[in-house]
Amino acid sequence: MEGSAMKSRLSNRIRLMLVFVLFLALPGVLHADIVYLEKGGKVEGKIIKKDSDGVVKIKTIYGVVEIQEDNIERIEKCESVFDLYERKLKETPKDDSEARFRLAEWCREKKLKTEAKKHLKEVIALSPDHEKARTELGYEKTDKGWQKKASVKKKKTASTTAKKEKSKSRKLARKKKKKKKSSKPAKPVVKTIRAGCNVYLLWCTKTKEAAVIDAGGGASEVFQLIEQNKLKLTKIIITHGHGDHVAALSSISGRAKNAEVLAHEKAPVRGATRKVKEGDTIKVGTLTLKVLHTPGHTPGSMCLYIKSGKILFSGDTLFKNGLGRTRSASDRQMIIKMIKEKLFVLPDDVVVYPGHNESTTIGAEKKHAR
Ligand SMILES: [Zn+2]
Structure with missing residues (x-):
């Protein structure tokens, strides 16, 4: 039995x-x-x-x-909304306005605003009288044909001077607010997208320049955040060459054609446009990220430190309650040495954003290591 x-x-x-x-x-x-x-x-x-x-x-x-x-x-989790979109786009015939409209509707549901708008415009190019597409694009049917609602409104209100004055003073108030805003020091903002690895979107509040740190997935979420916050993605930084940190690199860099792709000179990252080494600095708007080469998990692993914001992106070197996996005893010795000499010397209140799992602080990890 x-x-x-x-x-x-x-x-x-x-x-x-x-x-x-x-x-x-x-x-x-x-x-x-x-x-x-x-x-x-x-x-x-x-x-x-x-x-x-x-x-x-x-x-x-x-x-x-x-x-x-x-x-x-x-x-x-592999297929992001963006992957799905790419597939749908391939499957939708270019000359079928109804199919194109359905694609636009799908994009709208998935909050791919730019894509939705693009496809709606295609629909009205194919069939100019497509009522639903026109309405969604903000057109109104007038005796002179389809016209943008905004321009119709403008004509209606142009005659009233009182309203004009009101908008003028509103504009002035907005300008004042803007001035106040720009005199504040730049702050780093970090958003975490949990995909194949932790994908971080970092941006400078002053210039709205943004960087993606590791690209393991979540391309659609990244671009949603970029759109919502009106950011400009200028850098994609890869902490090391493992597959789960680069899975979405081509789809992200493909949509941000002018963004540099940075990796350590010893990290095999396909598509990297700039190689960095220990002590190099990377600018994201007014923020400065310092490269700390921390081999052990891989020979080309690096961490990125923002001194002014007290932030460390630690890749797969340092995690909450532990350190990255190593393949040999000597690699393990190396990663421990790097953590002690380059990370544990940072202030205790530095927030650590690791490649996987939750964030932590240098102080908490020092305690844990004891
Ligand atoms: Zn790794």
Whole structure:
């Protein structure tokens, strides 16, 4: 009885192994979640269920695979809205105004405002009398044909001078407010997007210049934030060359054509346009990020320190309650040395934004290391 149970368990295991090999041989067949296994390898598919007893069910193109949670290193949610959009865009015929309109509606639902507007304009280029598209773009039907609502309104109000005066004084007040704002010192703002790794959007409040730190996913969220806050993405900084930190690099840099892509000179980052080394500085508006080369997790790992804002981006070198994985005893010695000599010398109240999991402070990690 026991023997046959063991046999069937073994054959199950072999079947699973086979599936893994197949997936390794067919990378990127299915754009969905990627489940990285503790012992290496990965399974691509859609996570459909996580049982209370710790079994994760993944729908793959070969059927449903079950994996015990303990065997999973981490899970990467892969298809972002932007990936989906790219796929939909390819599938939508260019000359079909209705299909183009449906695409625009989908973009609007997903809050891809720029894309939605672009496709609405395509719709009215194809069929100028498309009422819904016209309305969404802010047109009104007048006896002279379709006209932008704003211009219709302007004509209506132009005659009343009182209103004009009002708007003048409002403008003045706005200008005053702006002046007040710009005399404040620049502050760094950091937003965290949890994707394949922690993707950080950092910006300078003074110049509205922004940088993405690590690009493991979340491209659509990044660009939503950029649009919402009227930012200009000028830098994409990669803390090290691991796949989970660069998975969305091409889709982010593809949408921010003028942004520099920076990585350490020892980090193999495809698409990097500028290599940096220990002590170099990177400007994001009025903010200065200092490069701290911290090998150990990888030879090209680096941390970025903003002294004025008391912020450290630590990549996979320092985490909350621990340090990054290493492959050998000497690498482990190296990462510990780097943390002690370059990170633990920073002030205790420096906020640490790591490559995965929650943020922490230098003081808390110093205590933990003791
Ligand atoms: Zn890593």
